[in-house]
Amino acid sequence: MDLLAIAVRASLTYGVLLVLLRLAGKRTLVEATPFDLVVTLVLGDLFDDVVLGEVEVARGLAAFGTLMAVHLAVVYACYRSAALDRLVGGVPAALLRRGEPDRAALARERVNDADLESLLRQWGTDDRREVEALLIEPSGRPTVRLRPPARPAVGADLPAPGARPARRAP
């Protein structure tokens, strides 16, 4: 197969991929879950064989179209059914509650104490007492809810204009 044909195929493939991924929607392949990441990698991997001419375009499109259709169907079904969503995507796992580790959850998610400390440091704290809850979201990313005193101060925390500052008895 000559080089010009490869360049043409690569260009067409790029365009087709762009259109198909655009049609698939934002939430479908943005690594919402580890499985979305794997599906994205699979879809990308299907095309090198087509570009290099090892596989006919029709077969490439059949494979890509099938995977895309099945994935979109699963994503849509998960959107409609919360139970299916929990089955396919999982639920958030609370690793810490009120500063106390949930040992069973840590074991299920394979997060050891060193991992836990690393996750907290990346959230800007190394004090578990500041933590109301630490969740592992279905995406695999951690989220931390701090206890109110440790949360960022906002405008509403300031005294109202004209309010007298609190005075303590001597």
Place this chain on the structure above:
Amino acid sequence: MDLEALAMTAARATVIYVFLLVVVRLMGKRTIGHSTAFDFMVALILGEVVDEPIYGDVPLVQALLVIAVVAGWHALNAWLSYRSVRFDHLTGGGPAVLVRDGVIDRRALAAARVNEAELWSLLRLQQVDDLAEVRQATLEPNGQLSVLRTRPARELQKGDLARALGRGA
């Protein structure tokens, strides 16, 4: 191109999709993806192994076996890493404290193969441009730099404000 070959391609793609979904789901949320560079590599391997079986160049059962074996080893690795922090640090790399109390640890920097320019770049990403603000900066196993600030440089918390306004903590 006959329709039967296309239908077979579609069928194999569907089988592999379902198999991958079950395998990845069983692995847990943090085992595949971006927890460490190696977790990402495993995702790449699982994603790259399936094009040939989908196109029928390799028997389907071989691809399913490869996926199961790679996933099995990685699940074992994740379990051992959970059980033993030493094993975890051996295979995943432990955290490396690069700055402590505003002082750069040159030895830790060398061991982590991070030069000073890279460290400053990582610090700027965390909105730090003064080492005096840093209580501890750690290169975490996932490759991210975490920064714990000194108290005066830390962002104001609700508790700080309440104390300052005399409302108690």
